[in-house]
Amino acid sequence: MSKLPPELITDILSRLPVKSLLRFRRVSKPWRSQIDSPGFVKLHLYRSIQSGSNLCLAVGDLLKTGRLLHSVSLHSLDALHIPIELKILNNAKVTVLGSCDGLCLLQGGPNDDDAVLFNPSTRKYRCLPATPIEYPKKCANYFLSFGFGYDLVNDDYKVLKTTEFRNKRDGWISTGAKVFSLKSNSWKTVQNFGGGCHPPYPNRQVWGVHVKGFLHSVMKLSTKPHGSPIAVLGFDLCDEKCSFVALPDFASTEKNLFERNVVEFGGCLCVLDVYGDFRTDVWVMKDYGVRESWSKVASVAPPAVEPYACVTPLVYSKCGREIMLNYDDKKLIWYDLERKTVRDAPVRGLHHLCPGEVYVESLVSLDGYGKVDGVKKQMEQDKSKEKKSRKR
Amino acid sequence: MEKQQTPFGFHKLIFILLILLSVSMSALGRDILSDIIELKIESHIASGGNFDSVTVELPNLTGKTLAKVIEYCKKHEESSEKTGELSEKWDGEFIGGVEVGMLMDLFLAGYELKIKGLNDLAASRIGGMMLGKTPEEIRVIFDIKEDPLCKKSKSPKEGERFARDNPWAFQ
Numbered sequence: 001m002s003k004l005p006p007e008l009i010t011d012i013l014s015r016l017p018v019k020s021l022l023r024f025r026r027v028s029k030p031w032r033s034q035i036d037s038p039g040f041v042k043l044h045l046y047r048s049i050q051s052g053s054n055l056c057l058a059v060g061d062l063l064k065t066g067r068l069l070h071s072v073s074l075h076s077l078d079a080l081h082i083p084i085e086l087k088i089l090n091n092a093k094v095t096v097l098g099s100c101d102g103l104c105l106l107q108g109g110p111n112d113d114d115a116v117l118f119n120p121s122t123r124k125y126r127c128l129p130a131t132p133i134e135y136p137k138k139c140a141n142y143f144l145s146f147g148f149g150y151d152l153v154n155d156d157y158k159v160l161k162t163t164e165f166r167n168k169r170d171g172w173i174s175t176g177a178k179v180f181s182l183k184s185n186s187w188k189t190v191q192n193f194g195g196g197c198h199p200p201y202p203n204r205q206v207w208g209v210h211v212k213g214f215l216h217s218v219m220k221l222s223t224k225p226h227g228s229p230i231a232v233l234g235f236d237l238c239d240e241k242c243s244f245v246a247l248p249d250f251a252s253t254e255k256n257l258f259e260r261n262v263v264e265f266g267g268c269l270c271v272l273d274v275y276g277d278f279r280t281d282v283w284v285m286k287d288y289g290v291r292e293s294w295s296k297v298a299s300v301a302p303p304a305v306e307p308y309a310c311v312t313p314l315v316y317s318k319c320g321r322e323i324m325l326n327y328d329d330k331k332l333i334w335y336d337l338e339r340k341t342v343r344d345a346p347v348r349g350l351h352h353l354c355p356g357e358v359y360v361e362s363l364v365s366l367d368g369y370g371k372v373d374g375v376k377k378q379m380e381q382d383k384s385k386e387k388k389s390r391k392r
Numbered sequence: 393m394e395k396q397q398t399p400f401g402f403h404k405l406i407f408i409l410l411i412l413l414s415v416s417m418s419a420l421g422r423d424i425l426s427d428i429i430e431l432k433i434e435s436h437i438a439s440g441g442n443f444d445s446v447t448v449e450l451p452n453l454t455g456k457t458l459a460k461v462i463e464y465c466k467k468h469e470e471s472s473e474k475t476g477e478l479s480e481k482w483d484g485e486f487i488g489g490v491e492v493g494m495l496m497d498l499f500l501a502g503y504e505l506k507i508k509g510l511n512d513l514a515a516s517r518i519g520g521m522m523l524g525k526t527p528e529e530i531r532v533i534f535d536i537k538e539d540p541l542c543k544k545s546k547s548p549k550e551g552e553r554f555a556r557d558n559p560w561a562f563q
Contacts, residue, residue, distance in 0.1 A: 004499070016523070019561050020523055020524075022558040022561035023562060028531070028536050082563070122558070123560070
């Protein structure tokens with residue numbers, strides 16, 4: 001049998017799931033350093049995203065008190081999965097706030113207002129440092145929201161933490177925002193965040209929708225209850241500024257619009273419009289930032305789903321004829337795009353489904369970004385190089 | 393001019409075979425094979441050689457592997473002419489029916505001859521075979537003899553540390 005050259009070994013390894021790769025680090029030293037190299041981590045991630053493989057659904061556990069995170073492979077829902085126990089969290093409830101490149105942002109840590117970055121595939125985590133909340137005058141209560149994404153320009157992962165301040169009558173006062181950079185390992189306040197836009201629905205997790213270096217949220221321009229249409233705002237993780245996302249010409253009148261939400265679906269920004277007749281229109285922007293690329297993927301309506309049911313698209317099926325929907329945070333269903341029919345997609349060992357977050361399994365490390373571990377590793381590598389050169 | 397040390401008999405035979413095939417064979421196969429041959433001849437001429445003594449150095453493949461590669465190319469050309477889509481079932485049976493050594497050779501051939509379909513097919517088959525295997529079994533498949541992590545490392549602690557890493561991945 002012919003021995004394979006290293007580039008072909010890399011080719012094969014880049015197609016494997018993370019769990020296998022972690023095991024194969026013990027095959028030999030060359031394999032280990034190959035799998036650990038940042039270049040390979042990026043290649044593996046790119047391959048997984050391109051081929052749509054290694055997709056998982058991270059579901060927190062709201063019922064039990066075991067600090068469990070369920071990670072279900074979307075390619076084999078019936079396979080047995082072992083929930084991951086998160087001892088780092090002080091609260092029993094595990095909430096997934098967002099994800100990017102295989103890293104998940106979880107609420108909790110030393111305090112409930114804090115957040116933890118966690119890679120469920122490698123089980124490595126990093127607690128974000130605490131940051132105080134600066135309350136404005138007349139603030140009676142506040143609501144926290146997080147977003148997490150990748151800043152392509154600076155090759156940095158960033159967390160956006162917004163605080164919605166409300167007065168005694170539950171009226172919106174202002175929104176404060178801070179950005180955490182993994183590289184600098186510190187928080188920075190964002191001035192004049194959102195330019196006076198305010199959330200249309202109070203106390204709801206927003207800013208968790210990450211597409212192409214932007215975090216997204218639905219926003220209203222004025223405080224009047226029926227005044228302005230609901231816009232979509234994108235927060236640029238690079239220059240840390242908000243801008244409006246160009247929306248399509250929605251064919252139906254917006255008067256009947258009951259609710260508008262944004263989600264990430266198949267790597268694209270997706271708008272979900274819920275109408276008074278219980279219909280949910282799924283709009284997808286194929287090329288980010290190109291207004292003409294918006295298209296309506298589906299219009300999910302009764303009798304396929306019950307009235308008042310909330311559906312969120314998660315992934316396309318392999319053949320592309322069906323889409324998986326999160327049905328009311330209760331179960332997963334497959335929706336046939338042509339026939340407009342649904343069928344259940346049961347998940348083994350999971351009887352409930354709180355908001356789940358789709359993520360791609362990756363080897364992306366939380367070390368090496370402004371932390372000592374990265375420096376240490378580099379020093380180790382340098383040392384071993386020295387040893388080798390001495391031997392020669 | 394540097395003369396290439398290719399044994400005359402077998403490779404020459406294959407070369408003639410390839411030319412014959414490249415004329416009669418489907419566009420896909422012809423493209424690949426004639427591309428290689430043309431390229432080699434061109435570079436030969438460019439470097440000052442003449443047609444009388446053209447020797448084409450073929451990728452390091454056995455006749456058996458080459459036959460398989462040609463079988464693959466032919467089938468794919470036929471099916472793309474007839475139905476416009478490639479038969480996944482045929483691919484599965486084709487790649488599922490070969491033993492490990494041949495599989496590696498086909499993977500290498502797909503890479504060297506730049507047949508992307510074959511390269512991907514063999515790579516995903518090898519990947520599929522590796523799922524659920526232990527590091528020891530992987531060493532057998534890839535013919536990695538020594539175990540440098542345990543034997544060569546001077547400190548036994550290092551080996552222990554590797555053993556402790558990511559225990560859930562071994563469940």
